[in-house]
Amino acid sequence: MRELALHILDIAENSVKANAKLVTVEILVDDNLLTIRISDDGKGMSEEFLTRVTDPFTTTRTTRKVGMGIPLLKQAAETGGGTFDIKSQVGVGTVVTTTFQLDDIDRMPLGDIAETATTLLYPNCDFKWIYKVGDREFVFDTREVKEELEGIPIDSPEIIAFLKSMLKENIESINGGIII
Amino acid sequence: MKSIADIKAIREKMQAQIISRDNESEANEIRVVVGMATCGIAAGARPVFNEFVDQVANRGIKHVKVTRTGCIGMCKLEPIVEVFVPGQEKVTYVHVDAEKAKKILDQHVLGGKICTEYLVGDEA
Numbered sequence: 001m002r003e004l005a006l007h008i009l010d011i012a013e014n015s016v017k018a019n020a021k022l023v024t025v026e027i028l029v030d031d032n033l034l035t036i037r038i039s040d041d042g043k044g045m046s047e048e049f050l051t052r053v054t055d056p057f058t059t060t061r062t063t064r065k066v067g068m069g070i071p072l073l074k075q076a077a078e079t080g081g082g083t084f085d086i087k088s089q090v091g092v093g094t095v096v097t098t099t100f101q102l103d104d105i106d107r108m109p110l111g112d113i114a115e116t117a118t119t120l121l122y123p124n125c126d127f128k129w130i131y132k133v134g135d136r137e138f139v140f141d142t143r144e145v146k147e148e149l150e151g152i153p154i155d156s157p158e159i160i161a162f163l164k165s166m167l168k169e170n171i172e173s174i175n176g177g178i179i180i
Numbered sequence: 181m182k183s184i185a186d187i188k189a190i191r192e193k194m195q196a197q198i199i200s201r202d203n204e205s206e207a208n209e210i211r212v213v214v215g216m217a218t219c220g221i222a223a224g225a226r227p228v229f230n231e232f233v234d235q236v237a238n239r240g241i242k243h244v245k246v247t248r249t250g251c252i253g254m255c256k257l258e259p260i261v262e263v264f265v266p267g268q269e270k271v272t273y274v275h276v277d278a279e280k281a282k283k284i285l286d287q288h289v290l291g292g293k294i295c296t297e298y299l300v301g302d303e304a
């Protein structure tokens with residue numbers, strides 16, 4: 001993958017597939033530390049499965065034997081001077097936390113968070129995005145959007161287009177000119 | 181700065197359109213499905229998905245639904261796009277990028293002519 005935003009998309013799709021009702025994505029920049037945390041209230045994984053999940057031969061998919069999403073993110077974190085952690089509990093949910101050193105030359109760029117967020121608009125699954133750089137913070141919660149929509153699907157092309165431009169503006173203003 | 185409060189105006193416009201549109205049945209809907217498993221995302225599925233969505237939104241195309249699917253089982257051929265036209269066989273495009281996506285939309289989805297150069301087996 002070329003961007004951390006693509007890893008976020010991929011890991012969050014796991015949450016959606018695990019029947020999460022709410023997925024929280026936190027992107028936090030504090031000095032030289034970038035933390036990305038994806039938490040869900042989906043079906044979770046057993047302890048036994050979890051110990052194997054970062055091993056590239058674990059998957060519950062049927063068309064192919066190998067699950068790649070989690071191992072790839074772990075690898076990206078570890079080559080980017082960072083850390084990887086996954087916690088899960090059956091019936092409760094899953095939390096994936098990665099950290100990166102901002103100035104590590106092997107760190108992937110964060111990439112297009114607005115595009116990732118608008119690729120993750122689902123009628124039956126909500127997302128809360130917390131984007132924080134220093135003490136500037138932007139929160140995007142699809143539950144608030146759905147309230148305004150009065151039943152119009154959140155994944156209608158017109159709504160996606162608007163939300164994308166809204167997110168781009170807000171993220172740029174939080175970034176304040178720096179590229180993460 | 182745009183905010184969630186701006187959605188009200190967009191919603192009202194859309195609600196008006198829904199009322200004025202005569203019950204266009206789902207049977208006439210063309211579906212465009214983008215493969216978004218890890219391998220698809222890594223190969224560039226996100227810009228492909230977004231190109232379809234942007235085009236459909238910007239051009240006000242009403243009878244095309246863009247959706248996603250997980251694993252299609254052909255990692256090496258990702259990004260993969262499937263087009264379902266009612267009453268016709270599914271067409272599978274491989275190694276799609278944003279530029280090819282626009283062509284698939286114009287030529288096949290809207291124009292009815294399959295883009296034979298992007299089919300399985302014809303890729304370089």
Ligand SMILES: Nc1ncnc2c1ncn2[C@@H]1O[C@H](COP(=O)(O)OP(=O)(O)OP(=O)(O)O)[C@@H](O)[C@H]1O
Pocket residue numbers: 010014015018040042043044045053058059060061066067068069070071094217218219251
């Ligand atoms: N958030 C989650 N909640 C519950 N189970 C999960 C979650 N994330 C991953 N899993 C389980 O771990 C497995 C491995 O995930 P991983 O993303 O590595 O591969 P995958 O999703 O199977 O395939 P792909 O390579 O397309 O991502 C999944 O098949 C799923 O069973």
Ligand code: FES
Pocket residue numbers: 063064217218219220250251252253254255256258
């Ligand atoms: S994982 Fe690549 S097509 Fe299924």
Ligand SMILES: [Mg+2]
Pocket residue numbers: 010011013014069070218
């Ligand atoms: Mg996955």
